[in-house]
Amino acid sequence: xxxxxxxxxxxxxxxxxxxxxxxELVAQGLKLDLTRGKPSAAQLDLSEELLSLPHxxxxxxxxxxxxxxxxxxxxxxxxxFADLLGVEVDQIIAGGNSSLTVMYDTLVQCLLHGAVDSERxxxxxxxVRFICPVPGYxxxxxxxxSLGIEMITVPMTQDGPDAAAxxxxxxxxxxxxxxxxxxxxxxxxxxxxxxxVAAALTSMPTxxxxxxxxxxxxxxxxxxxxxxxxSADILSLAAASGHPHRPVVFxxxxxxxxxxxxxxxxxxxxxxxxxxxGHLGKRSIGPDKINHLRHLQFFKNADGVREHMAKHRAxxxxxxxxxxxxxxERLGEHDVATWNxxxxxxxxxxxxxxxxxxxxxxxxxxxxxxxxxAGASYPHGDDPVxxxxxLAPTMPPVEEVTAAMEAVATCVLVAAAEKYSxxx
Amino acid sequence: xxxxxxxxxxxxxxxxxxxxxxxELVAQGLKLDLTRGKPSAAQLDLSEELLSLPHxxxxxxxxxxxxxxxxxxxxxxxxxFADLLGVEVDQIIAGGNSSLTVMYDTLVQCLLHGAVDSERxxxxxxxVRFICPVPGYxxxxxxxxSLGIEMITVPMTQDGPDAAAxxxxxxxxxxxxxxxxxxxxxxxxxxxxxxxVAAALTSMPTxxxxxxxxxxxxxxxxxxxxxxxxSADILSLAAASGHPHRPVVFxxxxxxxxxxxxxxxxxxxxxxxxxxxGHLGKRSIGPDKINHLRHLQFFKNADGVREHMAKHRAxxxxxxxxxxxxxxERLGEHDVATWNxxxxxxxxxxxxxxxxxxxxxxxxxxxxxxxxxAGASYPHGDDPVxxxxxLAPTMPPVEEVTAAMEAVATCVLVAAAEKYSxxx
Numbered sequence: 001x002x003x004x005x006x007x008x009x010x011x012x013x014x015x016x017x018x019x020x021x022x023x024e025l026v027a028q029g030l031k032l033d034l035t036r037g038k039p040s041a042a043q044l045d046l047s048e049e050l051l052s053l054p055h056x057x058x059x060x061x062x063x064x065x066x067x068x069x070x071x072x073x074x075x076x077x078x079x080x081f082a083d084l085l086g087v088e089v090d091q092i093i094a095g096g097n098s099s100l101t102v103m104y105d106t107l108v109q110c111l112l113h114g115a116v117d118s119e120r121x122x123x124x125x126x127x128v129r130f131i132c133p134v135p136g137y138x139x140x141x142x143x144x145x146s147l148g149i150e151m152i153t154v155p156m157t158q159d160g161p162d163a164a165a166x167x168x169x170x171x172x173x174x175x176x177x178x179x180x181x182x183x184x185x186x187x188x189x190x191x192x193x194x195x196x197v198a199a200a201l202t203s204m205p206t207x208x209x210x211x212x213x214x215x216x217x218x219x220x221x222x223x224x225x226x227x228x229x230x231s232a233d234i235l236s237l238a239a240a241s242g243h244p245h246r247p248v249v250f251x252x253x254x255x256x257x258x259x260x261x262x263x264x265x266x267x268x269x270x271x272x273x274x275x276x277x278g279h280l281g282k283r284s285i286g287p288d289k290i291n292h293l294r295h296l297q298f299f300k301n302a303d304g305v306r307e308h309m310a311k312h313r314a315x316x317x318x319x320x321x322x323x324x325x326x327x328x329e330r331l332g333e334h335d336v337a338t339w340n341x342x343x344x345x346x347x348x349x350x351x352x353x354x355x356x357x358x359x360x361x362x363x364x365x366x367x368x369x370x371x372x373x374a375g376a377s378y379p380h381g382d383d384p385v386x387x388x389x390x391l392a393p394t395m396p397p398v399e400e401v402t403a404a405m406e407a408v409a410t411c412v413l414v415a416a417a418e419k420y421s422x423x424x
Numbered sequence: 425x426x427x428x429x430x431x432x433x434x435x436x437x438x439x440x441x442x443x444x445x446x447x448e449l450v451a452q453g454l455k456l457d458l459t460r461g462k463p464s465a466a467q468l469d470l471s472e473e474l475l476s477l478p479h480x481x482x483x484x485x486x487x488x489x490x491x492x493x494x495x496x497x498x499x500x501x502x503x504x505f506a507d508l509l510g511v512e513v514d515q516i517i518a519g520g521n522s523s524l525t526v527m528y529d530t531l532v533q534c535l536l537h538g539a540v541d542s543e544r545x546x547x548x549x550x551x552v553r554f555i556c557p558v559p560g561y562x563x564x565x566x567x568x569x570s571l572g573i574e575m576i577t578v579p580m581t582q583d584g585p586d587a588a589a590x591x592x593x594x595x596x597x598x599x600x601x602x603x604x605x606x607x608x609x610x611x612x613x614x615x616x617x618x619x620x621v622a623a624a625l626t627s628m629p630t631x632x633x634x635x636x637x638x639x640x641x642x643x644x645x646x647x648x649x650x651x652x653x654x655s656a657d658i659l660s661l662a663a664a665s666g667h668p669h670r671p672v673v674f675x676x677x678x679x680x681x682x683x684x685x686x687x688x689x690x691x692x693x694x695x696x697x698x699x700x701x702g703h704l705g706k707r708s709i710g711p712d713k714i715n716h717l718r719h720l721q722f723f724k725n726a727d728g729v730r731e732h733m734a735k736h737r738a739x740x741x742x743x744x745x746x747x748x749x750x751x752x753e754r755l756g757e758h759d760v761a762t763w764n765x766x767x768x769x770x771x772x773x774x775x776x777x778x779x780x781x782x783x784x785x786x787x788x789x790x791x792x793x794x795x796x797x798a799g800a801s802y803p804h805g806d807d808p809v810x811x812x813x814x815l816a817p818t819m820p821p822v823e824e825v826t827a828a829m830e831a832v833a834t835c836v837l838v839a840a841a842e843k844y845s846x847x848x
Contacts, residue, residue: 036492044481044490051714052476057468066468066682068460096520097712104707108532112571123547139709146706147536258490261714282570283528285563288521288712290475290685 002335003416015417021410022363030368032404037187037346038395039259039312046311047257047298054293065289071277073263074292081265083302084221085251086233092249092267093277095287099252099264103214104143106248106266109279110177110212111147116275117245118210122177131169131179133161135349135377135388137187140180140216144379151379152176156186158340160193163200170206178212184231185219188349188377188390190342198232203241213238213247219345220251221309224317228306229343235269244269253295255346256308263295319393319401323348326402330409336416348391349377350408356415357386363411369404426759427840439841445834446787454792456828461611461770462819463683463736470735471681471722478717489713495701497687498716505689507726508645509675510657516673516691517701519711523676523688527638528567530672530690533703534601534636535571540699541669542634546601554638555593555603557585559773559801559812561611564604564640568803575803576600580610582764584617587624594630602636608655609643612773612801612814614766622656627665637662637671643769644675645733648741652730653767659693668693677719679770680732687711687719743817743825747772750826754833760840771814773801774832778809780839785813787835793828 006014057066060076072078073094082089095102109115111123122128128149132141133156144151154165161181170176181201183193201213213234220231234247245268253262266276299305324341327350331337339350352360357374364371372390375383391408393401430438481490484500496502497518506513519526533539535547546552552573556565557580568575578589585605594600605625607617625637637658644655658671669692677686690700723729748765751774755761763774776784781798788795796814799807815832817825 038492041488044488047490051478051481054475057475064465064468066471066684068462068678068683070684098708098710100709101707108536111536112532142706146703254492258714259492260490260494260710261712279570282566283525284522285524286522286684288685288715290682291712291715 001333003420004335006420011417011421015414015421018410018413018417022367022414025367025407025410030403030407032368032396032400032407033370034391034393034396034404034408035370035372036395037255037392039255040315040395040397042315043312043394044258046308050257050294050298053297054290055297057290057293059289059293065293068285070286070289071281071284073287074289074296077263077292077296080296080299080302080305081251084305085217085249085265085267086231087235087249087267090270091235091273092265093273094292095264095266097254097261097264097288097291099216099218099250099254100139100143102264102266103140103216103250105280106214106276107143107147107149109276113279115210115212115245116272125175125177127175129173129176131161131166131176132379133179133181134379135188135390136180137182137216138376138381140214141379153379156189156191158189158191160191160197161201163197163204166201167204170204170208170211172207174207176206177208177210178214180214180216182216182218183234184217184229185222185342185345187218187345188347190340190345190347190349192229192343193232195232195237198234199237199241202234202238202243202246211246215247215249217249217251218255221305222255222346223309223313223344224320225343227343235267239269245272248272256305256312257295257298261291263292316394319396319398320348322398322401323391323393323405326405326409330406331412334413334416337412346392346394348393350389350391351387352389352412353416353419354385354387356412356419357383357389359415359418360389360408360411363414364408367407367411369407369411371408425757427844428759430844435841435844439838439845442834442837442841446791446838449791449831449834454827454831456792456820456824456831457794458815458817458820458828458832459794459796460819461679461816463679464739464819464821466739467736467818468682470732474681474718474722477721478714479721481714481717483713483717487713489717492709494710494713495705495708497711498713498720501687501716501720504720504723504726504729505675508729509641509673509689509691510655511659511673511691514694515659515697516689517697518716519688519690521678521685521688521712521715523640523642523674523678524563524567526688526690527564527640527674529704530638530700531567531571531573533700537703539634539636539669540696549599549601551599553597553600555585555590555600556803557603557605558803559612559814560604561606561640562800562805564638565803577803580613580615582613582615584615584621585625587621587628590625591628594628594632594635596631598631600630601632601634602638604638604640606640606642607658608641608653609646609766609769611642611769612771614764614769614771614773616653616767617656619656619661622658623661623665626658626662626667626670635670639671639673641673641675642679645729646679646770647733647737647768648744649767651767659691663693669696672696680729680736681719681722685715687716740818743822744772746822746825747815747817747829750829750833754830755836758837758840761836770818771816774813774815775811776813776836777840777843778811780836780843781807781810781813783839783842784832784835787838788832791831791835793831793835795832
């Protein structure tokens with residue numbers, strides 16, 4: 001029976017039962033963590049060979065990778081990820097250990113110098129605004145906030161950002177300079193941006209002549225099922241619709257090899273690459289090409305990456321399955337939450353009754369379960385309905401995922417029963 | 425006999441002789457390079473063990489260095505470089521592979537957010553200017569140029585920047601927000617900033633309340649003699665003179681281990697570190713801690729770094745000696761050039777007759793010798809007297825250094841003789 005249909009006395013009894021369960025939970029003194037999308041030690045172990053690579057120190061063209069230079073990164077590694085991301089090798093460069101930093105640098109270049117197709121630096125505009133599909137990735141929002149860029153939210157659908165809403169916003173407002181998308185297995189909704197939505201975003205008229213799609217393909221290869229969803233070919237779509245410089249594409253091996261010591265990639269039109277590298281050359285003499293060679297020797301080729309990702313799937317898919325099992329068994333009958341069953345990525349998006357997300361997180365904390373702060377998936381951490389919670393089950397061992405999710409379910413039920421009790 | 429004292433016919437004959445020597449040089453079809461301060465393959469080989477490190481993946485406190493986090497870098501590596509640079513461990517952080525990038529990021533933070541002690545972001549000032557001792561490091565000037573910061577030159581003396589000239593400039597002009605110094609074995613003059621000059625720079629009154637000394641200690645440990653010059657203790661001097669936040673200190677292992685895959689360091693007052701890390705945390709989830717652990721296991725401790733630098737010295741000191749020998753033997757008697765004999769660092773500064781530096785570089789190019797463009801050590805590449813040439817002898821094998829320097833000497837003599845011939 002849905003909780004909302006219970007009588008007042010049924011509700012009271014239900015709340016009592018759940019509070020007892022919660023008290024027992026607290027008494028267990030758990031210390032579990034579902035906050036961050038971090039790989040587990042078992043996943044990191046898959047790349048242990050990297051620690052004793054590379055053998056030798058020469059690139060295919062004889063370049064000594066130990067020395068300075070090579071702003072675009074090791075060509076052979078760029079070739080692998082060009083293949084995987086469906087771009088040309090001259091449309092991609094390999095950088096340091098963090099795609100987040102590359103995103104920041106891209107924004108700073110736009111602010112200080114303007115994008116490749118800007119009339120002037122963005123900092124000379126009266127106002128710069130970005131469209132943020134929500135729920136979305138908190139660090140994207142923090143970047144914008146720290147740079148004084150205003151955020152306008154639009155809904156994230158299961159097919160990607162709400163393209164119609166975006167088209168309506170951007171057509172007359174030149175202050176809207178860009179938007180975020182995590183196109184494949186979005187953080188946190190798991191949504192995959194369809195070819196149709198991507199085509200709508202690349203072709204829509206924008207008042208800003210230099211409108212940018214920040215296409216953060218962080219989970220492009222992070223499949224949780226045997227069906228390996230292909231990302232929309234954003235660069236080709238953009239070129240075909242006459243806006244070749246609109247997308248700037250980010251990716252990394254942070255959740256493929258080592259989260260702290262992977263390789264980040266930046267892709268775009270050849271002109272966008274030249275623009276980026278032109279500014280990059282002022283602040284860098286080149287990336288860590290030894291780490292590039294290390295990754296090249298480890299992967300060997302694009303299939304090496306795909307095979308490696310299948311090993312990740314074998315480790316983390318059971319954890320995601322456990323999240324689904326517990327949520328379904330514990331919450332299904334009560335109609336107090338909805339959640340997605342992602343086909344890839346790192347997160348499960350849990351929507352609870354409006355006004356209870358913060359309470360769930362608070363209750364969980366009281367029971368020793370660390371959850372991402374409610375609202376984290378919204379700009380400024382502000383979820384207008386206080387209903388969204390992001391779950392990250394990759395890091396803990398599966399038995400801890402089970403225990404944590406059982407606890408989360410109890411907290412959701414307590415918060416929901418409290419809410420309905422107060423309302424009646 | 426000094427070239428300037430030769431009679432017209434003596435000069436004509438001398439020029440003829442040198443032109444013949446130059447033609448023979450061209451006929452040899454040399455292809456030599458003295459342009460960049462890059463380590464040689466033999467130097468890089470000293471760190472070959474790094475390629476198969478680290479063993480294991482745990483920091484001393486148990487942190488898995490493969491995963492995300494640890495914005496300040498591996499504590500144990502910070503401890504080693506705190507020791508070497510004479511700072512406290514909470515005054516230093518370890519970052520990525522490029523101190524140039526850290527300098528850029530520091531400038532961008534100052535522009536977009538203001539320094540730790542700024543009243544407002546530097547970008548909100550009418551004008552931002554920096555003092556640049558010359559000759560200096562070209563990439564420092566390029567950073568400022570790319571960010572729209574104006575440059576004011578002052579002389580670089582053998583004791584460091586001309587502190588009196590700087591004090592006079594900064595005392596009344598609040599638009600002067602900072603200055604560059606390469607304090608130890610400066611690029612390119614080899615000068616070492618004395619404790620007295622450092623004290624004058626840290627204590628001088630400045631109209632800008634947030635004046636910054638960008639202290640790029642790139643060659644702190646790069647001794648060419650057995651006397652290991654100690655860098656001035658800039659942070660202590662600054663704190664003692666009541667300006668603790670004035671210095672921002674940069675260093676790296678780029679010319680200690682691998683030029684492209686070392687570790688960069690940023691140091692300053694504890695408040696400066698907090699300021700830097702606060703902004704860093706928006707754009708990064710942490711540096712490559714595996715590379716930190718790799719360097720830690722390789723060096724073991726501060727003495728490990730010192731012993732390692734002695735091996736570098738054994739390789740490159742003979743090259744610097746060869747530069748001195750050829751310049752002295754070939755140019756000494758003619759009084760057409762002066763040069764320094766650096767006790768450390770990566771460069772020899774060659775001052776030729778005013779108006780001939782570009783011609784020397786042009787002649788050298790014609791003979792297959794790549795030299796850094798004349799004027800490179802001045803803002804915008806503009807040496808007002810066209811007299812300065814930077815020589816970088818570390819990369820080529822010693823026999824190539826000899827051949828290249830013989831060629832350079834011939835070019836200097838041709839250019840000088842041409843100059844005096846035209847003048848008479």
